[in-house]
Amino acid sequence: xxxxxxxxxxxxxxxxxxxxxxxxxxxxxxxxxxxxxxxxxxxxxxxxxxxxxxxxxxxxxxxxxxxxxxxxxxxxxxxxxxxxxxxxxxxxxxxxxxxxxxxxxxxxxxxxxxxxxxxxxxxxxxxxxxxxxxxxxxxxxxxxxxxxxxxxxxxxxxxxxxxxxxxxxxxxxxxxxxxxxxxxxxxxxxxxxxxxxxxx
Numbered sequence: 001x002x003x004x005x006x007x008x009x010x011x012x013x014x015x016x017x018x019x020x021x022x023x024x025x026x027x028x029x030x031x032x033x034x035x036x037x038x039x040x041x042x043x044x045x046x047x048x049x050x051x052x053x054x055x056x057x058x059x060x061x062x063x064x065x066x067x068x069x070x071x072x073x074x075x076x077x078x079x080x081x082x083x084x085x086x087x088x089x090x091x092x093x094x095x096x097x098x099x100x101x102x103x104x105x106x107x108x109x110x111x112x113x114x115x116x117x118x119x120x121x122x123x124x125x126x127x128x129x130x131x132x133x134x135x136x137x138x139x140x141x142x143x144x145x146x147x148x149x150x151x152x153x154x155x156x157x158x159x160x161x162x163x164x165x166x167x168x169x170x171x172x173x174x175x176x177x178x179x180x181x182x183x184x185x186x187x188x189x190x191x192x193x194x195x196x197x198x199x200x
Contacts, residue, residue, distance in 0.1 A: 002063070011066055021050035022105040023179030024134030028172065028195045030054075035100030038124055040089055041107040045071025045082075052078035056101070061085045061094070093120025100129040106136065109155045115163060118155060122164070127200045131168075133157045137175050137190035157194035167199045 034055035039048040042060035068084045138151045172195035
């Protein structure tokens, strides 16, 4: 889905998502010391605002201007702690080594030869920083690639873990029950999670 498709999807409802932070982020990042964070595919801002209210300085990036406007409106109390950025991180990588936390929650990152976009996200993690990927367990996805969605076309956390070199320490790589109810109309009951720390 490109920018126009995402804008149309957001415009179709007053609020597309709950506004709450994702459970994977809350579980895995609650104990991290605040620093610089990159929220990949921030949507309406639930994760970015949660991080900012906990003391992080957040760069929140999304391809949808509609989503970014909503997020900025919801985050007036932390306006100085979040930079809302319109960009496609699959085409233009973030700054290398700039973030203590790179968080990608349910971000549809298309698998590609050479892993260019993925490597851009990995490179954005500062020495000693954390990479956090959360995704739906593919066992919960509709069968037979309904609606034209092919889960095999996208990176999964376990695959990303396998691409990390020995400069990384994998802290969490597992499938577990969701901590929040599944989004309306879906059967998502489990998350797959990767949390890794980059060496100093």
